[in-house]
Amino acid sequence: MRFPVASLLSCGKLHFRDLVIKGSESEQQWRDIISQYHGIRKVALLPDSEIVPPVFKACAHLQSVNQGVSLHADVLKQGFKSYTSTCNSIMNFYIKCGMMGSASILFDGMVNKDSVSWNSVIHGFLNNGDAEVGLDLFLQARVSGFKSNVASLVLVLQACWRLGVITEGLNIHSLVIRSGFAYDLSIQNALMSLYAKCEDLESAQRMFDEMSERDVISWSVLISAYGQVGEFLDALKLFQEMSMDTAIGLDGLAAIAILQACGGVGDLRRGMSVHGHLIHRGFDADLFVGNSLIDMYSKCLAVDSACLIFDQMPQKNNVSWNSMLSGLVHNEKYSEALALFDQMKKEGIAWDEVTLVSLLQACKKAGEAMWTKCIHSVIIRQLLDPNEMVLNSLLDAYSKFELMQLALRLFNSMKRRNLISWSTMITGYAHTGRPDEAIAFFRDMRLAQVKPNIVTMLSLLEACAASAELKLSKSAHAMIARNNLAKDLAVSTSLINAYAKCGDTKLSKRVFDKMPERNILTWNVMVGALGMNGHAREALALLNEMESSPVKPNGVTMLSVLSACSHGGLIQEGLSCFQRMMQDPMLQPNVEHYSCIVDMLGRAGDLQNAVKVIRSMPEGLEAGAAAWGALLSACKRHGDCELGREAASRVMEMEPMSPAGYLLTSNMYAGTGLRGDMAKMRALMRERGVRDGNGYSLLHVGQKAHRFVAWDACHPQCREIYCMVELLHGWMKLGVDIEEFIFWECDWDH
Template sequence: MRVPVKSHASLLLGEFSSQNQVFFRYHESKTASFLKLEAFLPFFKHCANFQLVKEGTLAHADAIKMGFDSYTSAGNSIMSFYLKLGMKGCARNVFDEMPWKDSVSWNALIHGFSSQGDSQLGLCLFIEAKACGFVPNLSTLVLVLQACWKLKALTEGQCFHGFIVKSGFTSYISLQNSLVSFYGKSNNVESAQKLFDEISERDVISWSSLISCYVQTGGAVNALQLFRKMSMEDGIEMDGLVLVTVLQACSFVGYVDFGRSVHGHVFQRGFEADLFISNSLIDMYSKCFHMNSAYMVFIQMAQTNLVSWNSILSGLVENDKYMEALLLLESMKKAAVQGDAYTAVILLQACKMLGLEAFCRSIHALIIRRLFELNNFVMNSLLDAYAKCELMELALRLFRQMRSRDVVSWSTMISGFSHCGEPHKAVAFFIHMRLGRHGPNSVTLLSLLEACSTLADLKLSKCVHAVAARSSFSHNLSVATALLDAYAKCGSLNSSRKIFRGMTEKNLLSWNAMIAALGMNGCAREALAALEEMTVQNVKPNGVTMLSILSACSHGGLVQEGLLLFQRMSEDFYDLKPRMEHYSCIVDMLARAGDVVGGFEVIKRMSEEGVEAAPAAWGALLSACRRFGHREIEENVASHVLELEPLSSAGYVLSSSLYAMAGLQDETARLRLLMKEKGVRVVSGYSLVHAKRFLSWDESHLMTQEIYSMVDLLHDCIKWPYDDET
């Protein structure tokens, strides 16, 4: 015989009817002026369940009039009523006025404060209650443990662990799991593992607590191994929380195959409709660089939320699919999903990578409409996007309009000016930053050192070095590497050597910077020695390393050494595939040594291997033809240079010089006419010398007259670039 099952509505009606009976019984006894304590206690529960604040407070007044508030049971009911309504102050007043408090009183108060987010007060109440000798219940103990890890009170939590052992509560699985979770969230993996091993009958919460502990502390591989053991245990039903944690571990270490097997568990357990798990799958596939799989999960979701859209947009940007992210924004609008501040930041990242000025402006308008201007993270991202799109006027205007500026805002502007080739403004901005009493961070110093490198100003580099030392950033690996590079570009190789020797640790970037420093300052053999030392210390060179060392060989005239290193690149010695830059460097090296034919052969070999020679390689070969002479190939080389860089003056000047040397006046005239037709202007090279300056009205210098005479002479000799037409 089939037993009829009550519907959800009928159950609610039944509950409502029973609650009404409590309400009417209380008012009936109140009307009859014969109130009993038994009518009070359920009435407060009724008021709490239905959020009846006024009725509950009136009943509290009636209880005081009748003297029922002196009863512990009544006090507990009134206190519970206030706690359930979030009126913690009233609840504490009731508790303080109770003449006698039992364990129920303390448990209710501690539970109420702890469960409503006031962990600090909940923990203090527990310490106070323990001194009064109360007996806590299981739920109170669990909440106190949660308060310990939320407050990062490791010492108090360890003392509380001792109290649990003494009180004989260690056999309860819920408390054992809470202890594992407490030590895990306190980053004490050893204690968490030890407690886990002591649990005789583990449930899914035990496993997920320890797995989560390993993921939080950087042991993602251990977490995945633990999950594999868990899946082989009998009677353990996986829940959504453990699957999400394992997917997070897969994304940390890039184990996409393991992630796919977890995806299989999701289907097997019927969790594919779980929104939280689907979002975690999108995130896992995105961070493992499998965007097709991430997108398939996204489009197959029956229901999506803002987190889903943000996850797929973030994944596209992380995988360098910037235009796809911006196009997906249209689909988001059609789905009537409004983005949040995080959405704006993701889209700004895509815009700055593509250099799309119009999109940056439209997202700026969106930020204004959605009132995100108070969010510093959003405004700093917008500043960065404008700077990367080289819209520094807009960035500066936005910076001045910002209501609050932090070190990130200042650093973004300094980085923007350095990136846009305005190093003087970057330095000036840093001075204003210091005047505003904003301390620099490592990004500020890196941007400032980039400006120093561009200016090749040794004095300024030393000033930044002093700022880094005072700010305790001089031992930062990135800052130290940037300092090394800045000193090298200022010509102070000894300073670069000192910084490099003083580094406590060195990575590939540090070695690359030192080798490049030696190469650009003419110490080619020392650069070769640094390469050997680098390989001895098990630091494998990359393409940038080889480019720096080949450039050093080229400028140092070490042709045989350079050719040997180039040969080693494609062999097992370095296992690196030569790129266009490496071939161009070899062409330049041979051209400088006068081996024009050898350089031309390298270019032909490049074309055979599917690598197109860069304009720099053809230009180096053309320069060698002019210097050493080679009529057989110079015309071919000249035509390639003009074809690859039709608007560059260097190719025309070199070709014109070659024809003039050969006595081909007609060809020389043809090239000059071609330059005029295309509007190509000759850009002269220059050398920069930093010297002490003096003001025009200052005549205190001993050689004032001689200096003014030299200035007048230079003024007469200099041809102003805008006077070409006259």
């Protein structure tokens, strides 16, 4: 396109300015601006500083990188490098084309930088995802005395919470106030987001309350903040207030926050209402909204609706598949979850760590250990480098299946281990009846300088209770106090149980008395602790105290009290409690309570009334193996073989593979001199393949546990042990007080 010299001269800057104003109307007019510039240069006219910036703006709009770079070279030749406005235009061109390296070089070489220069480069880096460089430039700008604009301040605040530099974000808040931007809506929303991401809901709420005007972003940020910390009811309350403001319309961001809150509290009705509103507003086709709808319906146990949403989505991403997979697992649709995973593989959908964790949850809950091993083998075969979340899920699955050898091998192969890894192993050993390994793992964790959390301490206390380690329980208590975990209700309750299992009810009661609040489990554990340690009257006194408290007894409480009365010989008190239960519609006794009464009467030798209790159980309740077993044990103790035969028959009918009934019956016959019947019972055990587990004693010496089975001579110091046992037995026969030897610690080296 040719431009006569006379025409260009007559046009002048006015014509070029008119062309620039029209440039925003179409891409063709942006191209005309560039063509006009080339026409000016072709006739050897020198453009001025007002003509150059619009040309770079046109190059940026058209993403014409080659032309922009060529024009940059032309500008340098013409000596415009010293013009700040021209350099700003060139820098903006590079930023909008994503060439941050060139923009940074140009910025560093600028002779004179103004506020536009600083704001442009800061905005550019922050907008292109390089938060660290953008924030560093912002700090340099503050030192240099340049003022930031609203757009840059908003992006800087976003960078602060993304990078986790909350202190710097708070400093910027004070800068905002000094700069006079404190009442700008976009700044206020950004500050509220900062506080929300820090989970400082008090400051976020205060900021929200002080806002003179609010838009949908303001409401969405605060609703999301409450949902983020699990305060879903508060989030829904905010949504109700938002709905009352007719000027505020629901957008996609707010909808996602509301759906998350509905799923959090299981409010299906409200979730469906929001879904209908989204359909009316045309948001139902949005990918993120669709994913949130799947999650909401799944958490509200309406998985069929979630599947319908999933099937009707016009497009899906990994989050869609993972949300549907997680929803099926949450609703115990394990086979459907595995089928969906197969569909993912057929359609070539890339699966990630979230997919694997959901699959491992399905395997664990379905009780399929083989599936867990298959997933592990897939990870190994495909040479994946799973993150800690996947490896910890594998550890947890192996622990739940009691495959602790595989769990240990996996744990030892992990390059990085976090608190969850250690806690999972400790929990696994504690739950599988291996408290010594759990305690040893805890010691190794402390040596690795990993700080325990509530889950770790709960598992450790479970191990302490199982091993009856009073010394270690006290050490755990001290660690709980040092880490300020004693305020946690579950930890204090577990501590009461651990001390009780170690036989120290005084320490249990001390922990109980110091608790600022107690729930039903706490009371039940304390009542049970007193009962199991022979303090039946104290258990009854605590029951009376409990009835005067806000927490009322339940069936478990009464079962603990009845058991305490049974073992403490308080027959009348136990029967009185049972009568109170029968008169209270909220405490109607079940099979376990009747079994406890049978045991109580049986221990007292009142076998006939014990039988009457079994045979007079109300309709809907039928005596089980526990009740007949208690009666059989009483018959054995009191030598009533006639009634014992009936009880034995019932027990072996209900639990044919349990050795307890056979052994009780055999011992009953032996105690009454019926050797032939005893031999028959032993033969019946062998015929049915019933195995008797050997009883054993456990003694802790130093950091090691020693296990002794009856007539076992495997221990290297068994001779000394049996000699000591014989000595203690002799002293007991002579009436010597041997209480001082109960907690005697043996010196195995002498």
